[in-house]
Amino acid sequence: MRSEPPIIDPAPRFGAGPALPGPNATRERMVGLCCAFGVVAVWSGFSLSARLAAQQSLTPWDVAALRYLGSLPVGLLLAFFVGWPRLSAGRSLALVAGAAFGFPLCAYLGFQFAPAAHGVVLLTGVLPFIAALLGALVLREPFPRRRWVSLGIVAAGILLLGLGTLDAAPGAWCGDLLFLLGSLSWAAFTILLRLWRVPAMAATVVLAVYPAFLYLPVWWFALPSTLGEASAAAILHQLVYQGLLAVVVAGFLFARAVNVLGSGQTTMVTALTPALTTFAAGPILGEWLGWVGFAGVATVSLGMVSGVIAPRGTPAGMVDAPARRG
Known part of the structure; x- marks a missing residue:
């Protein structure tokens, strides 16, 4: 069965593939x-807003x-100006x-059981491991020794973050499983972007x-809702943040970052998300970290930095090899 050709973006300014060596490589x-x-x-x-939704009378x-x-009108407007994506059904x-259903639905459900620190550790903290594994298996992307060291540092930080927050939320294992499933969903989306070279x-x-046309009828007729009990401010907040910022x-x-830097x-870089979120969760949600958790924040940040800085002599933008088509 003949495979489909890669999608070529009619607007080159958005970028469709990994950066190549040349005068613009550094840029x-x-x-x-x-x-x-x-x-x-x-x-x-996103994690803070999703966790906050549990306190806003929203299912x-x-x-x-x-x-x-929130994302539908913006998406239609973008399609009007740049054209409809030439992507098969x-x-x-x-x-x-992966990205519109698996990741957010697992996150929203998981935050009903577990605190924000659990969510960011398991949704985004383990994402480098899952994405790297899928990238090696599906795309045959190289996995240099330096990447193993970086992931090892990130793993140690995630472990410390987990140890520093698990005592505060006993019985949150159900949410943790949902977070892991959400992370797997986003990792699969990441690999498909590279495999099919989908423009950003x-x-x-x-x-x-x-997603709006697929989900909203089901939600309206079959899913439980407490939207009528929520305040207008809560509805507007989630509409703008979850729809415009988190989606668009x-x-x-x-997608732009994956096209340039590669999935790995x-x-x-996104492994830094747990650090930023756990710092903000204290004053915003009242979910404070202990010293073990803060040690995890520092360790995850160190691992992220070591994974981002390219070794001397490596051309910019070429840390990950381009996806191979099988």
Whole structure:
């Protein structure tokens, strides 16, 4: 059976593949790193907002509905200006299943049982490991010794973060399992971006538009809702953050970073998300870390930095090899 050709973005400014050596290689790498750090900022707020929803009289199904309602008009507007993605229905549904349904639904449900620190550790902290494993198996991406060292440091930090927060939320194992499933869903989405070389804008439009038509009828007729009991401020907050920032902004930034840096290095940067979120969870949610947790924050940050800095002599943007088509 003949495989589909790679999608070519009609607007080159959005980028469709990994950066190549040349005069713009350094600039492209900096763009990719800025996009990846932007994802860290948005994802940190995503975890805090999703956890806060449990205190706002909103069910996880309501938060998901607001996510898709908020992203739909922006996605349609983007499609109007840049064109509809030239992506098959099968590939579009696969991307939606991982990034638009698997990741957020598992997160929203998991935050009903476990605190924010658990969520960011298991949703984004383990993401480099899962993405690296899938990348090696599916894309045959190289896995240099330096990457093993970086992941080992991140693993130690995640362990410390877990030890520093588990006592505060006994019985949160159900949420933890959901978080792991969500991380696996996003890792699969990451690998598919590289495998099919999906342009950042094409992925953004697909994730912003398709889920609304698939999910909202099911939510309206079959899923439990307490939307009528929530305040207008809570609804507007989740609509804007989950729909606009978490879907459109973070979706574009993540896809752009993966196209430039590769799946391995992008997810190494996003490993900083637990550190940022756990620092903010104290004053915002009242979920404070002890000294063990803070040691984990520092260790995860160290591992992230060691994974981002390219070794001397390595061309910018070439830390990860381009995806191979099988």
